[in-house]
Amino acid sequence: MSKFAKLGSVRLSWDTAIIGLLLLVWVFASLTTSNFLTPLNFSYIFSNTSEIMIIAFAMLFMIILGEIDLSVASILALGSSMLGWSYAKGAPIWMAILICILVGTACGFINGFLVTKLGLGSLAVTIGTLALYRGIANGLLGENTVNEFPEFWTSFGFDTIGKSFMPKTLPLIIIFGILFGLLLHKTPFGRRTLAIGQSPEAAKFAGVNVIRHKMIVFTFTGFMSGVAGVIYTFRFSTAQADNGVGLELLVISAILLGGVSIFGGIGTMWGVVAGVLLAGSVESWLTLQEINAQWRTIVTGILLLISVAAPVLVQKGKARRELKALKS
Amino acid sequence: MNFLKKLRPSSRESSLFIILIVAVGGTGLINPRFLTGDGTRDLLTSTSVVALLAIGIAPIVVMRHIDLSIASTVGLSAWAVADFCAKNPSFTWVQCFVIGSIIGLVVGIVNGLLVAGLRLPSLVVTLGTLYIVRGLVYVVSNSVDYNAQEMPESLLALGQKVYFGLLPFTFLMVIIAMILMALFMKYTKSGRDAYAIGSNPPAADLVGLKVFRRTFLAFVFSGVMSGIAGVFYLMRFAQVDSTAFYGQELAVVAAVVIGGVTIMGGSGTVVGAVIGALLVQTIQGGLAALGVDAFWKAAINGLLLIIAIYADRVLAVRNEKQLLTQRIRERI
Numbered sequence: 108m109s110k111f112a113k114l115g116s117v118r119l120s121w122d123t124a125i126i127g128l129l130l131l132v133w134v135f136a137s138l139t140t141s142n143f144l145t146p147l148n149f150s151y152i153f154s155n156t157s158e159i160m161i162i163a164f165a166m167l168f169m170i171i172l173g174e175i176d177l178s179v180a181s182i183l184a185l186g187s188s189m190l191g192w193s194y195a196k197g198a199p200i201w202m203a204i205l206i207c208i209l210v211g212t213a214c215g216f217i218n219g220f221l222v223t224k225l226g227l228g229s230l231a232v233t234i235g236t237l238a239l240y241r242g243i244a245n246g247l248l249g250e251n252t253v254n255e256f257p258e259f260w261t262s263f264g265f266d267t268i269g270k271s272f273m274p275k276t277l278p279l280i281i282i283f284g285i286l287f288g289l290l291l292h293k294t295p296f297g298r299r300t301l302a303i304g305q306s307p308e309a310a311k312f313a314g315v316n317v318i319r320h321k322m323i324v325f326t327f328t329g330f331m332s333g334v335a336g337v338i339y340t341f342r343f344s345t346a347q348a349d350n351g352v353g354l355e356l357l358v359i360s361a362i363l364l365g366g367v368s369i370f371g372g373i374g375t376m377w378g379v380v381a382g383v384l385l386a387g388s389v390e391s392w393l394t395l396q397e398i399n400a401q402w403r404t405i406v407t408g409i410l411l412l413i414s415v416a417a418p419v420l421v422q423k424g425k426a427r428r429e430l431k432a433l434k435s
Numbered sequence: 436m437n438f439l440k441k442l443r444p445s446s447r448e449s450s451l452f453i454i455l456i457v458a459v460g461g462t463g464l465i466n467p468r469f470l471t472g473d474g475t476r477d478l479l480t481s482t483s484v485v486a487l488l489a490i491g492i493a494p495i496v497v498m499r500h501i502d503l504s505i506a507s508t509v510g511l512s513a514w515a516v517a518d519f520c521a522k523n524p525s526f527t528w529v530q531c532f533v534i535g536s537i538i539g540l541v542v543g544i545v546n547g548l549l550v551a552g553l554r555l556p557s558l559v560v561t562l563g564t565l566y567i568v569r570g571l572v573y574v575v576s577n578s579v580d581y582n583a584q585e586m587p588e589s590l591l592a593l594g595q596k597v598y599f600g601l602l603p604f605t606f607l608m609v610i611i612a613m614i615l616m617a618l619f620m621k622y623t624k625s626g627r628d629a630y631a632i633g634s635n636p637p638a639a640d641l642v643g644l645k646v647f648r649r650t651f652l653a654f655v656f657s658g659v660m661s662g663i664a665g666v667f668y669l670m671r672f673a674q675v676d677s678t679a680f681y682g683q684e685l686a687v688v689a690a691v692v693i694g695g696v697t698i699m700g701g702s703g704t705v706v707g708a709v710i711g712a713l714l715v716q717t718i719q720g721g722l723a724a725l726g727v728d729a730f731w732k733a734a735i736n737g738l739l740l741i742i743a744i745y746a747d748r749v750l751a752v753r754n755e756k757q758l759l760t761q762r763i764r765e766r767i
Contacts, residue, residue, distance in 0.1 A: 175558075227744050230501075230558060231688075231698040235740035238685055242734020249730045348730075352682075356562055369556050401573035408566025412549070415559045 121366040121418055122378040129385045136392040143395055146272030154265060154274040154342065156387035158183065158335040158351065160380070161280060162358045163365075164287040165331035167379050168324045170362055171291075171304040173371025174222065176325065177233040179332045180354035181240035182214040184347075186336030188244040191253030191346020200257055207340070208333040214240055215329015219322040237355070244348040252347040256340070264341030276338055283331075288376035300324070304372030360411035361386045369415060386410060447695045447750075451710045458714060462721035469720065475601045482716045483605035484509070484667045484680075488687045489694065489708040490612050491660030494620065494653045496691055499633045499700025500557040502654060504546060505661040506684040507568035512538045512665025513675045514576050521585035528590040535666040536659050542568055543658020551650035565684065576677040583673040594670025605667050609709065612660075616705040625649060633700030689736050690715050693743040697751070715739060 137144035162179050169176050190207035194200060214236070221232045263275050291297035302310040303317055311317050340346050365382025367374030389410070393403055459478075463470035469478075488509070492502050512535045519534050520526045542564065549560045583591060596604040620626035628649050632639040640646050668680060694711020696703025715736065722735060 221741065221745075225745060225748065227741075227748055228698055231692065231744045232741060234685055234688060235737045235744065237737065238689070238733045238740065239737030242731060242737055246728065246731040246734055249728070356566065359559070359562070363559065369559055399574070401570060404570030404573060405567050406570075408563045408568075408570060411559065411563035411566065415555050415563070416549070416553060419553055419555060 121421070122375055122381075125364065125366055125378055125381045125385065129381045129388065132385060132388050132392070136388060136395075140392060140395045143392060148391060148395070150267055150272040150274055152384070152387045152391050153272075153277055153280075155390070156383050157274065157276045157280055157342070158339050158354065159358050159361055159387070160383050161283060161331050161335040161338065162328070162354070163362055163379050163383050164283055164376075165324070165328040166358050166362055167287070167365075167367060167374055167376065168291065168300050169328055170359075170367050170369065171300050171371060171374045172321060172324055173304050173307070174229040174321065174324070175233065175359070176215075176218060176229065176328050177355050178214065178218060178236040178240055179328065179335075179358060180351045181237045181244070182211050182329055182332035183336040183339055183354060184350045184352075185214060185240040185244040185247075186211045186333040187340040187346045187350045188248045188348055190337065190340050192247055194256065194346075195253045200260060204260075204337050207336050208330065211333020211336060212326060212330040215326045215332065216322075218329065219325030222325060223318045223321045241348065241352075248346070248348045250348075252345050254345045256344055260341045261344045264338060264344065276342075279338075283334075284376070284380060291374075291376055296320075301372060301374075304374075306372075356411070357386065357407065360407060360414055364410060364414035366418065368418065382414070448704060448707045448710060451695060451707060451714065455710055455714050455717065458717045458721060462717060462724055465721065466724035469724065472601045476597055476603055478713070478716060478720060479601070479606040480603045480671060482712050483603065483609055484664050484671065485683070485687055485690055485716070486606070486609045486709045486712040487612065487660055487664045487667060489690045489712045490609070490616055490705050491657040491664070492687060493616075493691055493694075493696050493703065493705045493708040494626075494629050495557070495657050496688075496696045496698060497620075497629050497633045497700060497703055498650060498653055499636060500550060500650065500653070501561065501688070501698075502546060502557065502657045503561040503684045503688075504542060504564040504568055505657065505664075505687060506680045506682060507565045507572070508539055508542045508658060508661035509665045509668055509680040509683070510572045510677070511542070511568050512662040513668045513679050514572055514581070514665075514677065516666055517581035517586060517669060517675045518575075518579075520587050520590075521581055524587075526587050528587060528593050531587065531590050531666050531669070532663060535662040537662070538665070539658040539660065539662020540655060541658070542661070543655035546658060547651035547654035550654060551647045557654075569681070572677045572679075578677065580676040581674060586669060586673060590666070590670060591673055594667075594673070605670060608667075613705055613709050620705060625652070629653065630701055633702075635701075685740075686715065686736055687712075689740040689743070692747070693739060695747070697747055698744065711743075 133144070142148060162183070166176060166179065186207040189210045190203045193206050194203040198206070218229070218233055218236055221227050221236075222229045265274070267274050268277075291300065299310065299315045299320055302313065303315060303320060307317055336350075339350055343350070361383040362374075362379050363369060363382070364385055365374070365378035365380070367379060386407075389406060390403060393406060459469070468474050488505050492505060495502050515538055516531050516534050520531065523530075546557075546561055546564055549555050549564075550557045593604055598604070598607060620629065628639070628644050631642075631644060632646055632649060636646070669675060690712035691703075691708045692698055692711070693714060694703070694707035694709065696708055696711075718739065719732060719735065722731070723729065727735075
């Protein structure tokens with residue numbers, strides 16, 4: 108029992124730390140840059156992180172389960188390419204959107220099938236499907252792009268609601284956030300996710316259908332990647348095969364930054380939201396400082412390393428202090 | 436005689452080799468040029484970089500780790516070597532290899548310290564260094580490209596050197612590295628330890644294997660091989676920009692896994708990894724000969740990888756069953 112209480116307190120402190128860090132970044136950024144703390148800039152931060160946020164909601168479950176899906180950005184690209192391709196071929200826009208989301212869901216289902224039914228490792232499989240899905244998008248569109256979409260939908264991608272700073276996509280993200288947050292923290296499904304992450308064996312013997320559970324999580328990760336594909340397409344008003352290259356790494360680093368353990372079993376929704384916003388805010392600050400875009404790749408990498416190293420170092424320090432306390 | 440028997444590759448590698456011969460033959464049927472000296476030379480030249488990287492990460496994958504930063508390291512090494520040479524026209528191929536190796540060494544040490552020292556998951560660490568190293572290439576290169584004029588003639592001459600009309604210098608180096616590494620993995624304590632660590636990391640720790648040192652050195656080795664692969668890249672393409680070899684780490688992982696190195700660690704050989712690299716390249720060449728659009732290349736790579744993982748899984752399950760039956764039979 109005491110062990111679990113300890114685990115809980117570590118998690119809680121990391122989550123609070125990340126929210127504190129986010130506020131710190133905001134204070135620092137608004138002190139060093141005059142136009143950071145403006146509605147317009149926050150509108151940019153929200154809309155620039157919208158796909159990452161949407162995918163992160165689902166990927167959170169994946170990483171808590173102890174699995175990983177590296178193919179999400181490729182699913183986004185395949186969905187987006189299908190959207191553009193079918194629209195250019197004369198399908199009505201609602202059908203093209205539906206196709207994008209369905210393709211995403213199907214891709215997620217295939218990942219889930221390969222991992223759970225065939226028993227293959229999710230890391231290796233999704234490296235494969237990462238290449239496969241983007242490759243299909245590439246084969247489908249080649250170097251072509253589709254960028255003629257109805258104005259109603261492109262404005263959904265990058266306009267704000269009325270004169271406020273909220274992007275039109277924000278309500279959708281908030282609804283998804285609340286839904287997935289409740290799912291993780293307030294339902295048996297969420298408890299089972301955490302249980303499987305702590306110990307798949309124990310969860311299995313406690314009567315959890317681990318295979319079906321993983322299947323569901325893989326499928327809705329695909330679904331959310333499809334939704335992100337729709338938003339991405341309309342935000343940039345382009346459907347092309349190299350949409351969102353490397354986005355999977357941004358999603359994973361934001362999630363780990365939010366205090367989710369890469370070893371599974373630990374993670375919260377608010378931590379992830381703070382993690383995504385933190386990464387987005389740092390990026391926004393770099394842009395406002397007119398720091399060369401090329402540095403951002405390095406910053407992303409360093410953030411990823413910090414996010415995975417910090418919890419380990421914190422726990423090591425804690426263990427060392429406990430050892431000292433025991434000795435004295 | 437006994438020694439020769441021991442050197443014979445196990446059944447996995449020989450069956451891969453047969454598949455490779457079938458693939459080469461099949462491609463030859465469609466495009467007879469593929470079977471000529473020129474065709475073989477092209478295949479070997481274009482496989483050299485990936486094959487060298489495959490030798491570099493095979494021990495890491497055997498240890499149940501992964502190194503995704505290799506492609507970025509190739510990019511950094513290739514660009515930096517070209518840059519040094521452009522600024523010092525007196526440099527020859529010797530300095531190129533020294534600089535490339537040092538750059539790879541540094542990246543390898545960073546990866547090794549983070550993975551082995553802090554015991555962080557190698558997937559995430561090397562994803563991070565993938566970004567950082569590629570970012571460094573972007574920043575230091577400042578969109579400057581280099582062409583053949585800025586490179587040492589001795590290096591380019593070496594890149595075009597061909598033995599017996601079909602064996603390029605770079606692939607000769609790959610073969611030498613492969614043989615040395617295969618012997619190392621099979622006959623030294625460090626090599627055997629790698630398999631033990633990959634089969635069961637906690638057990639390897641408990642029996643007192645030097646997990647830190649072995650893991651650290653494996654990452655350093657992979658880093659150095661990536662650095663040298665960067666020089667190979669220059670020798671092949673004679674030009675470099677900041678996006679050189681971008682995203683190719685997955686092609687290397689695919690080659691290694693197709694070559695029978697299990698992603699779950701504990702089994703596979705360097706010879707298999709090189710055959711895997713050749714096989715991927717041959718299949719790509721074969722499909723190009725069939726008139727399949729180059730845009731499908733990535734999709735085919737992905738599909739091949741998934742098939743390889745699946746085949747590996749099927750073989751592993753069958754193996755386990757065989758062992759189990761054997762054990763039960765012994766009890767009868």
